[in-house]
Amino acid sequence: MKNNIRIILRSIGVLVLMITLFCYAMFQGGFVSWFLFYGYLPIGIYQLLFALYPLRTWKVYREIENPVYQAGDDMVVNIHIKRKLPFPLLYCTFEEKFPSSLMKEDTKKEKYFSSQPSGKMAVSRKLIRMLFPLFRRHFTFSYSVQSLPRGEHILDTVTIQTGEIFGFIKKSRDFPIENKCMVYPYEHKIRLISDTASYEQGGVISNQLQQLNTTIASGSREYAPGDRFAWIDWKQTARRQTMMTKEFDREKSVDILLVHDNFMNEKEHPLLYEASIEMSLSLVQELATKSNETSFLSIGDSAHVFEAGHHAQQLEIIKRYLLTASQEEQGSFSLRFREEMAHFNQADIIFLLITSVDTYLIQAIQEAKQRMKHFSIIYIHPEKHLSEEEKHLLEPLYFSGIAVQELSLEQLGTDPVEVIFK
Structure with missing residues (x-):
């Protein structure tokens, strides 16, 4: 409204100036006075026509390539x-109104080597592009947004501003155009190192989460090209007078529960939460490729549980949650962890991903370990080495036979990241 009033007042000013010059030329006469009038006449007419020219008829489209x-x-x-x-x-200027969710940047692995001691990801994004339409009816251009942060981002408004040649009258209009883009967490390359496997008969030691059992035969079948010579079942071959080979059962899928801490610690490094989100998604994706039944549990003020599965639909649900997950400031993870673990007694492996540790959490982990077959912890910390206080807190876990893997932010900057299951 204010902009329209300003345009009306300035248009009246242009009209008054034209009338004034005309009156001056009529009464004064002479070459100079008429030159001033005729010289300003086309400019004044253009300014008046510009004041009447509607920006609302413009059509603006935003197209995101992916x-x-x-x-x-x-x-x-x-x-x-x-x-x-x-x-x-x-001329006209185009301005993109970026949402607050894009006022951060993510540089993948490089952010873990950031020279900023705070590790903050905040950045100021602003895009203003100068265009020169002249007589063109259709014009287009492109721009890029670099280092996209995780989240669901909605671009909903652009502003176009233009003016006449002297800048006496200016026009501006906001165009509501909504486009959405989804930025999933960065996925690290994971190298799983496991010494735990499970057969139907009980637990044994193995080098992989799931591999072909070539020591326990479940039956026999006819020989097929590609079968190993050592697999030939000579007794069945002699009995049936045809080449027979042993058939082996595969190990059953290991049920894994991946637990994520969604609470904020007062002294927590800003990058730790993003690191925990990235590692959660990377581990879920990697375990899915190993055909393991993996459940995901994110513990905050309310628990977000995603049941066991490794099919595409289940993975997509977990990815959508991690896409927009944010830290919860109020609450105790150790208390909520103890409450949630009372409901999970079926998992073969509990895999806990944490970014802070305290005495109460250590006690809750030890209690949960008594009811589980295997318990592994990844502790992500900001410094290269643990402090003496952190070492002292983690000591009871080592003595309890719980596998604790310490990952610094610097280690997360180098792929692949080795993850140990015990």
Whole structure:
């Protein structure tokens, strides 16, 4: 409204100036006075026509080349502007209104080597592009948003501003255009190192989470090209007078529960939470490739439980949760962890991903370990080495036979990340 009033007042000023020059030329006469009038006449007419020219008839389209990204990727955006009347415009400015969710940056692994001691990801994004439409009805351009942060981002408004040649009258209009893009967490390459496997008969030691059992035969079948010579069942071959080979059972899928701490610690490094989100998704994806039945539990003020599965739909549900997950400031993880573990007694392996540790959490872990077959912990910390206080807190876990793997942020900057299951 204020902008419209300003345009009306300035248009009246232009009209008054034209009338004034005309009156001056009529009464004064002479070459100079008429030169001033005729010299300003086309400019004044253009200014009045510009004041009447409607920006609301413009059509602005935003096109995102790919609506799905991974954190740290660059997004390319194409802008198309169309107008009906080829009214001459010397210039116009295009401004993209970025949402607050994009006021961060993620540089994938490089962020863990950031020179900023705080490790903050905050950044100020602003895009203003100068365009020169002249008589064109349709013009287009592209821009890129670099180092996308994790989350669901909605671009909903652009602003176009233009003015006449002297800048006496300016026009501006916001165009509501909604485009959405989803940026999933960065996925680390994971190297699983496990010495735990499970057969139907009981627990044994193995080098993989799931592998072919070549020591326990479940039956025999006819020989097929590619079968090993050592697998030939000579007794069945002699009995049936045809080449027979042993058939082996595969190990059953190991049921794994991955637990994620969604609470905020007062002294926590800003990058630790993003690291825990990235590692959660990376582990779920890697375990899915091993055909393990993996459940995911994110513990905050309310628990988010995703039941066991390794099919695409289950993975997509977990990814959608991690896409927009945010830390909860109020609450105790150790207390909530103890409450939730009372409901999980079926998992073969409990895998706990934490970024802070205290005495109460250590006690809750020891209690949970008594009811579980195997318990592994990944403790992500900001410094290269643990402090003496952290070492003292973790000592009871070592004596309890719980596997504790310490991962610094610097280690997360180098792929692949080795994860040990015991």
